[in-house]
Amino acid sequence: MIDTSLFQLVCFYAFAAVTVVAALSVITLRNSVHAVLALVLTFFSTACIWMLAEAEFLAIALIVVYVGAVMVLFLFVVMMLDIDQEKIREGFVKYLPVGLVVAVVMLVEMLGLIGVRVMHAQTMGENPATAAGMSNTAWLGMALYSQYLLPFEIAALILTVGVIAAVALTLRQRTGARKQHASEQVAVRAKDRVRIIKMAAERPVETPPAAPVQESKP
């Protein structure tokens, strides 16, 4: 029988090492797609460490929000940037080894976590959620909306500033762009578009002006 706390400790160091190595590769890898994949691994390993600390909600949120949504978006952006054309065109097979490594490490980490769950180790400090007799998510919600209410609201302000800044820095009026103005189209009146003019049904016979009679010179 392995010592459970020892196993947890080993897991922690393994996850921490993977996190650090992955984070380092984010900034050292030359290929930006690889860097994004390394960032995915960093987030995933961090989530595993949180899971060890029994912060399940945070861990899942990190996976769902960052790995699932933000990083996929990142990947799209990086691929659209088309920085290193040659390498990006080489396609799926080129990335397969890196992707496989990431996947295998993730799998090993997950298995490690399951192992820890089974053994129910306890080396970290007392979990406040367990102490309060609540689930982790419920406790987090309580803390967030009571003790940390003010920081929570300030975080919302920061997001607002982010939106304002993004709009202020990117919105520009292009001159010469062709676009429809729906309001102008609706508000248009007949007289703006059609000019009704009165004219005779028949074309008047043009009488050439009488040629000035040339006076015969005396």
Added chain:
Amino acid sequence: MPTINDILIMLPEFFLVAAACVLLLADAFMKPAERVYLHWLSIGVLLVTGYLVLRYQPEGAVTAFNGMFIRDGLGTILKLFAILSTILVFIYGRPYMLDRKLFAGEFYTLMLFAVIGVMLLVSAGNLVMIYLGLELLTLSSYALVALNRDSSLSSEAAIKYFVLGALSSGMLLYGMSMIYGATGTLGLAQLHEAIPHSAMPHLLVFGLVFLIIGVAFKLGVAPFHMWIPDVYEGSPTAVTAFIGSASKLAAFGMAFRLLATGMGDLSQHWQMMLAVLAVISLAIGNVVAIVQSNLKRLLAYSTISHMGYLLLGLVNAGPEGYSAAMFYAVSYALMSTAAFGVILALSRAGFECDNIDDFKGLNQRAPWMAFLMMLALFSLAGVPPLFGFFAKLLVLQAAIHAGMLWLAIVGAVFAIIGLYYYLRVVKVMYFDKPEAGTEVRVQPDFTLRLVLSLNALVLLGLGLYWGPLLSWCKQAFVG
């Protein structure tokens, strides 16, 4: 649970948040010609916020939202002067922004949000609040720096500021996480109690180093000053004036909250670190400024040296030093708004009056502006009887009383070296002949001229009659 009392304590902040959101919406419905109302409304909002800050000044300190927010004398003074310098920036900056077609609602909204960040930062009672206040302030600042999108200088400055700012935020957070690991708490008051009993003193000192890096970056102290010259030069001058005044007040507040309130028991560690940082910034700031040909860059290096002087006050680690440092921060905010105000008043569409050569013979062309600039520069240099002289005197005194005579001597020597480059600009204004083919036009805006004159004359006034302000600063640190 939060009660109405918590909200009343934070009334100035809540008012400003609500007003900023209303102005943001109002801007969307305004025609460009009506933007001028936005200008006056923003100033009015800030005046009301200042009144709300002044209206309730608690004895000692009052906290709100479980100690997240502290309202005390320090916060009151820093907030008032941050609001004042933002109003000055609005007034000085309007013609400048109009000339460059940057006079948009976002300028006002982002500035107001930055002021909210300053107010939250100087009143933070928790590491989380310090971080969030800082982020609110710096995120708004990044966007403000980049506001002039068509200028490559401006974009470069914004990117540098953003990348280095993110790095320093990361350092700060790392330090905070270590301190949390060593003490198990994030509240500054609880931290103060927990630090003597911590089982991991080494981890605490390690975390402290990272906190100091974060603070030093925010203050712009060497060797974390790399962003300052580029950002000062690249951003629209009105934004530079804001970063050079209100932002510095916020950085002082942050340094005080983190180091004195939270880590006061580790003062024997951080005193020495700050002393070293102070010496490096005094040297780099004063020496490198000598070779600058751009006035905004020169003022940037002057900021670095001034923040070094501010640290001389903090090094004292007692009420005397803190009040001297706060007095210095306030005086610096007023001096730098005056100096940038003159640059703003002399710039016009397509012409940034920011090269020292542009000031050649200013006395013959615009004698009053030359006089105001001279007041601001002499005050920055610390020439008696101007405001800056007493501020310098107080921080040097604080360093001596802390038993660091050598530090005070270094400060005094560099003050004399620094005198050279301020005097050079004054010499250029008064004794050089104006370059042919150039012209100087002062912005015709009456409010700008009036307020700028008042601002510069106040430097003289406070230099002669500085007692009340100093006793107010001292009162903030009693008890």
